[in-house]
Every structure is written in C-alpha cells, then in structure tokens.
Ligand SMILES: [Fe+2]
C-alpha cells in the first residue's frame with residue numbers, strides 16, 4: 046500500500062499560498078499512484094470561508110482518494126465549523142485492505158497548540174483493537190519536538206499520554222504535519238513521521254516544499270521525501286516493524 050502524505054497546503058489569497066509550487070507539486074503527486082492521499086491539516090491559512098472554497102477547488106486537481114484532518118489554521122475564525130461542511134468528519138477510523146487509519150482533529154479553535162483529549166485517545170484504542178490490520182494514526186500537531194522547526198510552543202498538551210498509548214500498543218506509524226519541515230524518527234516500535242509543507246511560502250532555510258511517500262509492504266515501512274522544486278526524491282527511512290530494524294538517513298550517517 047502506498048500513502049502520499051502531504052501537509053500544510055495553506056490555501057489563501059494572501060502571501061502564504063504558493064500557487065506555482067502547488068501546481069508543480071500536484072503534477073508530481075499525481076504520478077505517485079498512491080492508494081490514498083493523507084493530508085495532515087492546514088489546508089487553509091485563516092479558516093475563512095473564501096479559503097475553504099478555494100481549497101476545495103484546488104484539491105480537485107489531485108487525483109485519488111483524499112483523507113483529510115484539520116490543522117490549527119483551519120480552525121481559526123470559526124473555521125472549525127466549516128471543516129466538516131467542506132471536508133467531512135473530523136475524527137474517524139477508516140479501514141483499508143492493509144491498515145486502519147485513525148484520523149484526529151488535534152487543534153483547538155483559535156489556538157496554535159493542540160490537544161487530543163480522552164475522547165480521541167479512546168478512538169485511537171478503538172482503531173487499534175478493531176481488527177488485526179496495522180494501525181496508522183494521523184493528526185496535525187506533533188507529539189515530540191521536531192528539529193529544525195524553531196522553538197517548541199505548539200506540541201499537543203497531552204503529548205505524554207498520547208505517546209504512552211501509541212508506544213504501549215506498538216502502533217507502527219504516526220503521520221503529522223504543522224512544523225513545515227519533513228522529519229521522522231523511531232521511538233520504541235513506532236515510527237513518528239512529519240510531512241513538510243506542500244505549498245506554503247513559509248518554508249524553513251533550505252528545506253523547501255516537500256511531501257512524503259509512505260510505502261507499506263507486509264512488515265516494512267519506507268518513507269521517501271519528495272523535494273517539489275528540485276523534483277528529487279530521497280529515501281529517508283526504512284523500518285521493519287516486526288524485526289525492529291530501522292535505517293534512518295537523518296541519523297545513520299553510513300546508511
Ligand atoms: Fe502550517
């Protein structure tokens with residue numbers, strides 16, 4: 046199974062949205078032949094109805110099945126009321142051939158930090174115990190600080206509890222966004238993966254605009270980061286969650 050993991054599109058009529066990069070990105074994305082395209086939030090910048098309308102039109106250019114969770118920017122200005130109207134349920138468990146995907150709204154209206162809360166923790170557990178498929182969890186914010194993304198102020202309030210549930214249950218894969226840089230690390234038996242920003246002008250240093258391709262084959266997860274401007278791809282992480290083997294090019298210099 047292949048998941049295209051994209052994030053932080055930031056559709057708006059101001060300076061955030063890079064229309065040219067978006068077009069390049071969509072061309073690359075449409076060639077990846079992904080089974081699902083998971084968007085980990087910040088579809089808009091201010092949660093305005095005009096931005097939601099714009100985003101809905103722009104997302105039509107993407108071919109394939111979109112699965113979307115909201116970001117902190119989408120919940121601004123009462124945008125949290127618009128999200129379900131435009132993109133459907135905010136918290137869900139979707140079952141596919143190989144995985145259960147638990148999607149969660151980690152944002153609190155008009156705040157930049159996030160929180161999952163007990164209700165969503167229950168949903169995570171439901172997803173884990175639903176059947177014997179592998180569990181993938183996706184939400185906007187992060188559970189541990191992300192390097193190269195500035196001072197830490199936005200991590201979810203209940204990061205400790207969330208991490209505990211994830212690690213205890215050996216959830217193999219968690220997909221997040223928000224920090225506008227790609228990253229991934231294995232903790233215990235879980236791979237935590239962040240997607241960079243797909244089309245926001247607010248990139249960081251040389252990271253540029255990126256998205257991730259996640260390939261899941263039996264017990265193996267491979268994360269490839271696509272650099273949109275350079276049209277280059279780099280295999281960043283290979284993780285065998287049965288054997289516990291993980292090769293991470295961010296940290297394994299010989300890899
Ligand atoms: Fe963002």
Ligand SMILES: [Fe+2]
Pocket residue numbers: 087116117118185222223224
């Ligand atoms: Fe965000």
